[in-house]
Amino acid sequence: MSFDAGRRRSLSVSLLGLVLGAGIWEYVGRHTQKSSFASFSATVSALWHMTASGELPRALRSSLELFAAGLGIAIVIGFLLGLVMARIEIVRTGLEPYVAMLYATPMVALIPAILAMFGFEFRAKLIVVVMFGIWPVLINTLEGARSVNPELIEVAKSYRSKELQLWGHVIIPYTLPFTMTGVRQSIARCLIGMIASEFLLSANGLGNLILIYTQRFDTAHVLAAVLSITLLATLLMGIGRGLENYFARWKVGV
Amino acid sequence: MSAVPQSAPLVRPFVLNPGVRKLAIRIGTGILLLALWEGLVTWLAPSYVARPSGVARVLPRVVSSAEFRSDAKVTVVSVFEGLGIGVVLGVVVGLTMGRLRDVDALLRFYVSSFFAMPLIALVPVMTLWFGYTGTVRLVIVSFGAFLPVCLNVYDGTRKLPAQYVEVADSYHARWWNVWFGIALPASLPYLLAGFRLAAGRALVAAVIAEYLVSLKGLGYFILYDSRTFHQNEAAVAVIALALLGVAINSAAGFATRRLLPWYRPS
Amino acid sequence: MTRHDDGVTLPAAPSAGRIEIDGLAKRFGPLSVFEDINLTIGEREIVSIVGPSGCGKTTMLRCIDGLVKPDGGEVRIDGQRVTTPPRGVAVVFQHFGLFPWKTVFENVAYGLRLSGVPKKQIEASVLRHIELVGLAGFEKAYPYQLSGGMQQRTGLARALATEPQVLLMDEPFASIDAQTREILQFELLRIWESRPTSMVFVTHSIEEAVLMGDRVVVLRGRPSSIHEVIETGLPRPRTREVLSSPRFNEVREHVWSTLMQEAEQAERELQESR
Incomplete structure (x- = not known):
């Protein structure tokens, strides 16, 4: 089979998979109770109604504000702390085990404590999202900045690079692809943090839509909200992957 | 003597006995962090908020209480059940997707979409399907564990060096020899990396399910004690979950070294 | 030195030819790699195949093992047409494949x-x-x-x-350092003496081809075809003395100048095409 024929076949099987998926969803939805599952068509029409009424755009905006602020703070703190840990050995040695521990801790377990200390408004939710997202950026940045080829640093020094130039020309460009791998992982984790904080702290945004329509047993609207979260997540992950590829464009075989 | 530096100039040379120095720095940092936590909470937060001294005071009582132990057992058991189901399914599906192009084309979209989205968004609607039962937790934990394992095994199988398959072919290997004798062992490092991700996701899923479905377990223990102003007791359960996370992670690391002595990360 | 003789391939006595290659051709898309390869390899014979990189010698070896399907002609081992890797045939790979x-x-x-x-x-x-x-x-x-x-x-x-009754060597020592390579070459010759098999030895090293082979097959041209088959006529068992014998040098120089002509011609063509 030639390369093109193989691609064409893959593409058509993928399309078949989508059609099949939608078909099964429609069939199951039509043959179960409305209060437990909704068909594909009912979900799409619920999605349309929620969009037209402005309910979904409002929720999306509220969720995205939380997400973007949280991710932004997580990236800045994670990146800087990662560089500091890479550069200053004593900080790295001291913090490494605790960072690893926090990375392995399910951050949702901290939500009740955050609620107790910071209430349940935007500030508390922001802290939750940051706590979810900071670790992959930090750990990957640290790993990247630590693995800079010493020969490159030698070259830079032989050209009389100043410390700042060394960072600008060598260490940071080398580290960014690692950081971006972390950012992609952080995007996924921040989304979990966003939904978790909307479920458990003040109910806004997409999480709130899921909660209220579940209470009304309106599965079409619940699935529509889940579907829009999935689309949003896929889009954001795509952006993350694009960033990763962009910053790693000088690497071979990426 | 060579003039090339032996290690990255980012690392400063050690002076003390490196092991002792490292341990001292780590313990020192730990004490510093605890002091910071104690100080900040005492200074800024209401008196019921957890602090190290309070946690230390309640720790023996909580850990020896029957309630805590049975809650911890429920959570640990359900996490391991879910991980078991997720890993087995993930290996089977990942291997199949990696070896069969049509299955890959058919499923890739679904697997990567579910992997990207926050699965916990499904917990509320799952209460409509399974009621307020432990099934919700088991399903969400299994699914959460399945996705990273499946994607990683898929990735590992796709990156299988063609030369291994060529050798197998030249020795008359059948398809099952290639799948289980070559593709599977070659993707074991990927499987273990996926398992670490899976363990993290499984824990988050279990705790969220316990919160939202009010299921007996460490998550609900935390929620209940926090709401009744027993923050120190809740913190014990948080620490237990953290230790569980660290333990699973270290076990995976240990397994990588022990079960894959041949593996050299490039 | 004898020119290669076409048409000796068909019904040969079993003892004469263990491997029979008959009009073998391979294309990658529009690009023809080699064509019209005819060769018979005896039961206890080592045949070296040498040629410039990209001449398809490795692909030819894979065709003999049935790992790659040829686009024309066929390979028979003990009279059986090869479609999948046959029993009794083993390959040693350049990439080791461990x-x-x-x-x-x-x-x-x-x-x-x-x-x-x-x-x-x-x-x-x-x-x-x-x-x-x-x-x-x-x-x-x-x-x-x-x-x-x-x-x-x-x-x-x-x-x-x-x-195996047939050993196929795919540039087995090409990614090994020079000293170790020489040790392994004589080691392989020693082992072969104790259990002689048919062996096809693909290499880009002229010395290695001459040292190992009873015959040396030189591939040339694009698409490549058999330019010449040379009987080395070196005594077995082969030891290090072979390397300094006049005959070894004579054969080596001959193969070298044959391949150089081609390299120079290729260079000229490249110049002209610019």
Whole structure:
């Protein structure tokens, strides 16, 4: 089979998979109770109604504000702390085990404590999202900045690079692809943090839509909200992957 | 003597006995962090908020209480059940997707979409399907564990060096020899990396399910004690979950070294 | 030196030709790699195939093992047409092809295990062959713990353990350093003397081709075809003295000038095409 024929076949099987998926969803939805599952068509029409009424755009905006602020703070703190840990050995040695521990801790377990200390408004939710997202950026940045080829640093020094130039020309460009791998992982984790904080702290945004329509047993609207979260997540992950590829464009075989 | 530096100039040379120095720095940092936590909470937060001294005071009582132990057992058991189901399914599906192009084309979209989205968004609607039962937790934990394992095994199988398959072919290997004798062992490092991700996701899923479905377990223990102003007791359960996370992670690391002595990360 | 004689391939006596290559051709898309390859290899004969990189000699070897399907012609081994890798044929790869998760023992056992040989027998045979290639004591080592030379000894033991009647060598020593390569060449010759098989030895090293082969097949042109088949006429068993013999130098110089002509011609064509 030639390369093109193989691609064409893959593409058509993928399309078949989508059609099949939608078909099964429609069939199951039509043959179960409305209060437990909704068909594909009912979900799409619920999605349309929620969009037209402005309910979904409002929720999306509220969720995205939380997400973007949280991710932004997580990236800045994670990146800087990662560089500091890479550069200053004593900080790295001291913090490494605790960072690893926090990375392995399910951050949702901290939500009740955050609620107790910071209430349940935007500030508390922001802290939750940051706590979810900071670790992959930090750990990957640290790993990247630590693995800079010493020969490159030698070259830079032989050209009389100043410390700042060394960072600008060598260490940071080398580290960014690692950081971006972390950012992609952080995007996924921040989304979990966003939904978790909307479920458990003040109910806004997409999480709130899921909660209220579940209470009304309106599965079409619940699935529509889940579907829009999935689309949003896929889009954001795509952006993350694009960033990763962009910053790693000088690497071979990426 | 060579003039090339032996290690990255980012690392400063050690002076003390490196092991002792490292341990001292780590313990020192730990004490510093605890002091910071104690100080900040005492200074800024209401008196019921957890602090190290309070946690230390309640720790023996909580850990020896029957309630805590049975809650911890429920959570640990359900996490391991879910991980078991997720890993087995993930290996089977990942291997199949990696070896069969049509299955890959058919499923890739679904697997990567579910992997990207926050699965916990499904917990509320799952209460409509399974009621307020432990099934919700088991399903969400299994699914959460399945996705990273499946994607990683898929990735590992796709990156299988063609030369291994060529050798197998030249020795008359059948398809099952290639799948289980070559593709599977070659993707074991990927499987273990996926398992670490899976363990993290499984824990988050279990705790969220316990919160939202009010299921007996460490998550609900935390929620209940926090709401009744027993923050120190809740913190014990948080620490237990953290230790569980660290333990699973270290076990995976240990397994990588022990079960894959041949593996050299490039 | 005899020119290659077409048309000797068809019904030959079984003892005369173990491997018969008959009008073999291979294309990659529109690009023809080689065409009209006719060659017969005897039962206890080593035939070296030498040619510039990209001439398709490695692909030809894969066609002989049935790993790659030719676009024209066929290969017969003991009169049987090759479509999939036949029993009794073993390949030693340039890339070694050792499974990193298997120890030396397990790697050498691979071929026997796949053909369902009883466990006891596998163990005895594997240990014997590890010994034969000089790796005794390294049974439990993993490939990453071995040098390149030792890795290829393992690859050789794996091939020999299946007790093949045909050995196909795909530039087996090309990624090994020069000194080790020479040691392995004579080691292979020693082993071959103790159990002679048909062997096809693909290489880009002219010295190696002449040292190993009873005949040296020179591939030339684009698409490449057999330009010349040279009887080396060197005595066996071959030892290091062969390397300094006048005949060895004569053959080597001849092959070298043949391939140089081609290289110069290719360069000229490249110049003209600019």
